[in-house]
Amino acid sequence: xxxxxxxxxxxxxxxxxxxxxxxxxxxxxxxxxxxxxxxxxxxxxxxxxxxxxxxxxxxxxxxxxxxxxxxxxxxxxxxxxxxxxxxxxxxxxxxxxxxxxxxxxxxxxxxxxx
Amino acid sequence: xxxxxxxxxxxxxxxxxxxxxxxxxxxxxxxxxxxxxxxxxxxxxxxxxxxxxxxxxxxxxxxxxxxxxxxxxxxxxxxxxxxxxxxxxxxxxxxxxxxxxxxxxxxxxx
Numbered sequence: 001x002x003x004x005x006x007x008x009x010x011x012x013x014x015x016x017x018x019x020x021x022x023x024x025x026x027x028x029x030x031x032x033x034x035x036x037x038x039x040x041x042x043x044x045x046x047x048x049x050x051x052x053x054x055x056x057x058x059x060x061x062x063x064x065x066x067x068x069x070x071x072x073x074x075x076x077x078x079x080x081x082x083x084x085x086x087x088x089x090x091x092x093x094x095x096x097x098x099x100x101x102x103x104x105x106x107x108x109x110x111x112x113x114x
Numbered sequence: 115x116x117x118x119x120x121x122x123x124x125x126x127x128x129x130x131x132x133x134x135x136x137x138x139x140x141x142x143x144x145x146x147x148x149x150x151x152x153x154x155x156x157x158x159x160x161x162x163x164x165x166x167x168x169x170x171x172x173x174x175x176x177x178x179x180x181x182x183x184x185x186x187x188x189x190x191x192x193x194x195x196x197x198x199x200x201x202x203x204x205x206x207x208x209x210x211x212x213x214x215x216x217x218x219x220x221x222x223x224x
Contacts (some may be wrong), residue, residue: 033210042118042120042217043157044214045211045212048210050210059211090156098212099144099206102159104159105158
């Protein structure tokens, strides 16, 4: 089915472990985004990508790494997970960027760091 | 730093009542979006307002962008249980940055 899919839906990991959240979209959208959603903070941008091999920091990038070797995939890696990274993570895509096209969100990954 | 303050954060009303959710900032935004989010799902775009003073209607939902493009409101007429959800406003602050409000969790009781 066309759309944007995130995996896994739920993940529990321990402090200090590396974990990668996956995001795949079938629309061939140029722009992809990672947000985290926390109570009282709304959604905050972690990283975004304008095209394959082009990434840029958002509001809260520390502790996260992204890559975009293919247009359709935009994985987010927590290199050494901390409890403060417990959150719900949303991937999103946009065809031509926020100036010209809407944002489409995946259904999120709920990450718990123990 | 651009901030968007949403109020109220929680709202529980009876079916058939009207309600208004507010989204305020001291910053000017080039556009403002409203999203609705169901439990376990990502936000879904409802509307984008671009021009100061613009009003858009989506069935029983009315969205307004302030004249100075610093604030917005969402008014729901004759609320129904199906309107229950988390409503988020988001301001386009330039480039690829969307500034989100904290959200309003709306519950419509039958």
